[in-house]
Amino acid sequence: MTTSIAELVASHPLLAGLPGDATATVAACARNVAVAPGELLLAEGQPADTLYLVRRGQVAIEVHTPAGGAVVIETLGSGAAVGWSWLFPPYRWHFDARALDPVGVVAVDAVCLRGKADADPALGYELMQRVAAVLLDRLQMTRLRVLDLYGAGRHG
Amino acid sequence: MGETPTAVVPGVAGEARGHGSMAPVLHRVADRRRETADVVTLTLVPLDAPQMAFRNGQFNMLTAFGVGEVAISISSAAAGGGPLEHTVRDVGAVSHALCEAQTGDVIGVRGPFGSGWEVPAAPVAAAGDVVVVAGGIGLAPLRGAVSDLAERHCAGDRRVFVAIGAREPSQLVFDEDLERWSRAGASVAVTVDVAASGWSGRVGLVTTLVADAGFDAAGAVALVCGPEIMMRFSARALVDAGVPPESIQVSLERNMQCGGAWCGHCQLGPFLLCRDGPVLPYAGTVERLLLERER
Numbered sequence: 001m002t003t004s005i006a007e008l009v010a011s012h013p014l015l016a017g018l019p020g021d022a023t024a025t026v027a028a029c030a031r032n033v034a035v036a037p038g039e040l041l042l043a044e045g046q047p048a049d050t051l052y053l054v055r056r057g058q059v060a061i062e063v064h065t066p067a068g069g070a071v072v073i074e075t076l077g078s079g080a081a082v083g084w085s086w087l088f089p090p091y092r093w094h095f096d097a098r099a100l101d102p103v104g105v106v107a108v109d110a111v112c113l114r115g116k117a118d119a120d121p122a123l124g125y126e127l128m129q130r131v132a133a134v135l136l137d138r139l140q141m142t143r144l145r146v147l148d149l150y151g152a153g154r155h156g
Numbered sequence: 157m158g159e160t161p162t163a164v165v166p167g168v169a170g171e172a173r174g175h176g177s178m179a180p181v182l183h184r185v186a187d188r189r190r191e192t193a194d195v196v197t198l199t200l201v202p203l204d205a206p207q208m209a210f211r212n213g214q215f216n217m218l219t220a221f222g223v224g225e226v227a228i229s230i231s232s233a234a235a236g237g238g239p240l241e242h243t244v245r246d247v248g249a250v251s252h253a254l255c256e257a258q259t260g261d262v263i264g265v266r267g268p269f270g271s272g273w274e275v276p277a278a279p280v281a282a283a284g285d286v287v288v289v290a291g292g293i294g295l296a297p298l299r300g301a302v303s304d305l306a307e308r309h310c311a312g313d314r315r316v317f318v319a320i321g322a323r324e325p326s327q328l329v330f331d332e333d334l335e336r337w338s339r340a341g342a343s344v345a346v347t348v349d350v351a352a353s354g355w356s357g358r359v360g361l362v363t364t365l366v367a368d369a370g371f372d373a374a375g376a377v378a379l380v381c382g383p384e385i386m387m388r389f390s391a392r393a394l395v396d397a398g399v400p401p402e403s404i405q406v407s408l409e410r411n412m413q414c415g416g417a418w419c420g421h422c423q424l425g426p427f428l429l430c431r432d433g434p435v436l437p438y439a440g441t442v443e444r445l446l447l448e449r450e451r
Binding site for chain 2: 058068069071072073074075077078079100141144145147148149150151
């Protein structure tokens with residue numbers, strides 16, 4: 001049995017439980033995509049035109065350094081949302097995102113989604129609240145990583 | 157248990173100890189294995205006493221003669237009569253001397269002291285998954301428990317999940333154990349804060365592994381060890397994932413000195429950690445203490 005794109009959208013943690021027909025509205029902008037290992041989902045400096053909802057596999061958020069090549073900043077797995085820059089001008093990616101293994105994502109057309117959100121402020125507010133929660137979570141994680149959680153304390 | 161004049165007295169929470177536990181038993185370093193640039197695992201054999209019995213999660217006081225004594229967790233498994241091992245990080249004069257100890261050197265051992273990890277024996281109808289969360293060298297006090305659960309089938313039908321976090325790949329310890337645990341059926345996940353060149357694993361906080369592990373949270377038993385701030389956030393992530401706080405155990409440490417609850421140096425709130433700890437239930441007092449600002 002094939003799962004519809006609306007069902008895939010509804011089953012992702014970021015968008016689960018959207019009110020009313022919002023799921024169908026978002027699904028109208030979305031498609032199911034398979035990404036091969038090593039392939040880029042998004043590239044630094046390119047237009048930020050897609051929100052990726054990871055269904056399976058691992059995605060590495062990377063930054064390219066002249067001397068060290070690609071440095072992995074974070075890895076994200078099933079249930080994660082990849083890409084925030086589609087929400088904010090100038091709509092350009094700040095980092096690369098690369099599939100580490102066979103990755104399945106729901107790719108939501110950001111131009112389409114922004115248009116829907118502009119036309120329906122209630123949907124826009126709902127989306128913004130959910131994305132803000134993800135941003136807060138990532139910010140907290142980043143703060144903790146700055147602390148070096150594992151460095152202090154025990155000596156054996 | 158040792159029966160010599162320098163008898164080793166088993167560490168049982170709340171139990172008074174004799175003076176025997178104050179005299180170190182001489183042990184020879186039978187093997188020395190470097191885990192990372194500043195972490196060494198020592199295999200110890202008693203010179204003229206029976207090998208001590210201990211529980212996973214307990215610690216010993218190790219003496220580097222002429223330098224001093226320091227509390228170090230036992231990192232080998234209690235079941236199976238395997239060797240006594242301690243994994244030491246070089247952070248001070250005593251731990252440096254212990255890390256420099258060579259095969260054949262003699263060091264002193266007092267213990268074992270304190271409480272151990274409490275994992276309901278399998279098979280128990282109500283026994284759920286076992287979730288182990290370790291940060292950095294905090295894996296050392298958990299190593300024996302995981303080995304017993306994963307390799308000696310002490311887990312019964314329960315699933316064993318091991319989540320390990322480290323600052324960077326070079327600080328990961330017990331590589332061979334992780335492979336063995338995986339082969340034995342445990343789900344082992346590793347993440348680092350900072351990925352080095354060539355690292356193909358996960359990058360991020362250990363708490364993200366908890367969120368993604370897929371264990372049966374409501375019935376799970378969770379064992380957590382690492383620096384306190386890591387344990388605080390890991391315990392919170394476990395609770396967020398649905399693990400009851402009463403099912404979470406943490407390993408705390410302070411300045412353990414006597415090991416017999418006499419000197420008071422290891423007091424933390426109502427606990428003398430050398431006796432009441434290091435392993436304590438997270439729910440209630442410990443949860444509050446981990447949030448308290450010490451003066």
